[in-house]
Amino acid sequence: MAKPMDEYTWKDLTVGNVVDEPGNSVDYKTGDWKSQRPIFDESKCIQCAVCWNFCPDMAIYRKKDRFFAANLEYCKGCGICAQECPTGCISMEEEVS
Ligand code: SF4
Ligand code: SF4
Numbered sequence: 001m002a003k004p005m006d007e008y009t010w011k012d013l014t015v016g017n018v019v020d021e022p023g024n025s026v027d028y029k030t031g032d033w034k035s036q037r038p039i040f041d042e043s044k045c046i047q048c049a050v051c052w053n054f055c056p057d058m059a060i061y062r063k064k065d066r067f068f069a070a071n072l073e074y075c076k077g078c079g080i081c082a083q084e085c086p087t088g089c090i091s092m093e094e095e096v097s
Contacts, residue, residue: 002027030057034077036092042067044089051081051090 002024014020038051051068052060059075060068070081082090 029073031073031075035095036077038070038090039093041089044087054080054084
């Protein structure tokens, strides 16, 4: 488990800044980078999984009811899922904080 960012110093850097812990991306909740979030309209969804295939952050998952949703802890709001969805059922909504 990664420690909080403010506890890191330059002494924690690896030589050449190489990633020496493969598979550690799950420890970094990058979802708070986003300025937009995907909203799914399930009435238009044909469950084709195109959104799941195209998401570069593997943030989209299949729910028990077979529809898809985005894990907002990892979604960076790039909008690729909305762009690629063949039925236009994903829209991007402005994040409010
Ligand atoms: S790409 Fe669109 S239609 Fe296909 S599963 Fe995802 S949300 Fe549904
Ligand atoms: S907006 Fe980008 S990161 Fe978020 S679920 Fe869609 S494709 Fe993935």
